[in-house]
Amino acid sequence: MSDYISWLRSHVGPAPIQLVFAAVCVVDEDRVLLQRRGDDGAWGFPGGAVELGESAEEAAVREVGEETGLDVRVTELLGIYTKYWHTYPNGDRAQPITAFFRGTPIGGSLHETDDRAGAPPGAETLEVRYFHLDAPPQPLTNQQHADALADLRAGRSAVHR
Template identity: 45%
Template sequence: MTQDYIKTLRKKVGHEPIILNFSGGILTNNQNEILLQKRSDFNAWGLPGGALEFGESAQEACIREFLEETGLKVRTKSLLGLSTNFIQYYPNQDVAQAVTIEFSVELVEKTSKKVSSETLDLKYFSKDKLPKIFNKQHQLFIDHYFNGDYPFID
């Protein structure tokens, strides 16, 4: 598996539009609240997850990203959905079409691992008290989850 695949790719193409594959998950607590991450790149809330490294499966990426961004070890339970038609414009001027595979995940254990600098805060939110989500693709996954409309393809 190649580490820092996106950094290597971006060194070659700069900020040009590219297609990237992402994976993440929805973790709930006993009150059916979902865990959200306040992201440092957008200073806004979204679902934990991130880009696949070269040679990594979507499930492996979801588990790795959860650990890095939340300090939680999770396992994937089921497919939540697949979204392929969203263009993300990043604050650093990068542009990417985000092909995202989202899972329903369950907690295996909490760790003492320090979370990534990509995470400003972590908090569980109920359906009625969701903060503004940083992009429409993450909001789509959240809506499908709370509507019980999954797995889905968009």
């Protein structure tokens, strides 16, 4: 969790808030990269909070690097997904507003996918792995990620929900 979100939560507690995120659907041939999250153990697209002063694209590229070890190039906007709610394992509720991008790997190396058994408590990423576009793990972390995957598979772009 970013320092900004921690700061915001220290002021509002678990009350519902809006949070701005960016994520990349990293596609390599007919496979898509997914991250198993540390907070709920579910799979989703790598991404995270947009920091103050950062663009959505900058945040998406930074987060993918931090969470997966890959350097990526954003190729296009998949869509902006806004009308969703997410309840985190600690009970915090948020309306995530997420810019999902398509992207391709251009460098770096994927973090080990050994179930990250040695990951420290509170780690954001437990595992990263490519899945065939037609065989992702289910369910994904939330409906927002499921809708983005459906749009990616359908070849849509510039989606707004």
